[in-house]
Amino acid sequence: MAHAYIHGTAAPEQERLARLNELTNAPFLEFLACRAGERVLEVGSGLGILAAQAAARAAPGMLVGLERAREQLAAARRLVASGRPRLYFCGGDARALPFAGGTFDLVYARYLLEHVADPAGALREMRRVLRAGGRLCVQENDNFALKFDPPCPRFARVWRRFCALQRRLGGDPAIGKKLFRLLRAAGFTRVAVSLQPETYAAGSAAFVPWVANFIALVRPVGGALAAAGLATAEEVEAGCRELERFLARPDATVIFYWNRACAQN
Numbered sequence: 001m002a003h004a005y006i007h008g009t010a011a012p013e014q015e016r017l018a019r020l021n022e023l024t025n026a027p028f029l030e031f032l033a034c035r036a037g038e039r040v041l042e043v044g045s046g047l048g049i050l051a052a053q054a055a056a057r058a059a060p061g062m063l064v065g066l067e068r069a070r071e072q073l074a075a076a077r078r079l080v081a082s083g084r085p086r087l088y089f090c091g092g093d094a095r096a097l098p099f100a101g102g103t104f105d106l107v108y109a110r111y112l113l114e115h116v117a118d119p120a121g122a123l124r125e126m127r128r129v130l131r132a133g134g135r136l137c138v139q140e141n142d143n144f145a146l147k148f149d150p151p152c153p154r155f156a157r158v159w160r161r162f163c164a165l166q167r168r169l170g171g172d173p174a175i176g177k178k179l180f181r182l183l184r185a186a187g188f189t190r191v192a193v194s195l196q197p198e199t200y201a202a203g204s205a206a207f208v209p210w211v212a213n214f215i216a217l218v219r220p221v222g223g224a225l226a227a228a229g230l231a232t233a234e235e236v237e238a239g240c241r242e243l244e245r246f247l248a249r250p251d252a253t254v255i256f257y258w259n260r261a262c263a264q265n
């Protein structure tokens with residue numbers, strides 16, 4: 001099947017991605033540790049929300065966000081229109097970056113490699129556009145790390161099918177755990193891997209938006225799951241309803257983590 005982006009770029013998905021940025025940007029910006037004056041590239045910059053925050057930290061340096069989808073690029077450019085000096089967005093593909101070798105001090109990608117049909121090629125491109133000694137930072141998924149207590153078997157089944165669909169579309173829902181191997185194979189040195197936990201119990205501020213993120217990921221993909229013969233509309237809806245009931249429990253816990261890696265060129 002041709003490569004496609006599983007989440008799409010419809011308005012409700014853009015709202016979900018914006019909420020995910022609210023939940024996950026602060027620790028990621030700490031991890032990035034942009035230095036003043038750096039030339040920075042985000043590959044797969046989506047709505048540009050993270051890029052705008054990173055650009056503020058790299059000032060008076062500059063940040064370029066590269067993005068393949070027209071709709072995301074348009075949203076990011078609306079941010080720039082509200083006046084951000086030295087922040088630029090351009091169209092392009094992670095597998096063929098339109099920059100000369102050695103252009104950037106820091107290249108980063110978040111929630112991108114899981115969608116790229118050739119992640120090894122994309123990482124080689126990221127290394128090519130980094131100057132010697134420049135840094136790479138990535139944060140990715142291992143969707144199989146997701147756990148609920150009490151368990152949500154209907155949702156868990158649909159989640160596995162969602163992951164199967166992502167694979168059929170050319171992505172890799174478990175790429176996070178492979179980062180060390182992939183970065184080394186791409187020629188990076190000093191590769192260091194770590195985890196960013198996202199573990200929330202009922203009553204904590206992030207519990208509801210975090211669990212709601214998974215419902216918002218799966219429900220819109222119901223049609224595609226049915227078309228691919230992976231789950232019926234009823235199964236998808238039953239899984240989402242189960243997670244909605246989970247959301248209302250006073251004793252529930254959700255456990256997840258992001259895989260991270262940083263490295264040097």
Ligand SMILES: C[S@@+](CC[C@H](N)C(=O)[O-])C[C@H]1O[C@@H](n2cnc3c(N)ncnc32)[C@H](O)[C@@H]1O
Nearest residue numbers: 044045046067068069072092093094110111115
């Ligand atoms: C889940 S979003 C993450 C956006 C942003 N990095 C963030 O953390 O909010 C992934 C983005 O990667 C883009 N994308 C997917 N494949 C791409 C590719 N081959 N080249 C460039 N962008 C790509 C998608 O269009 C989408 O906007």
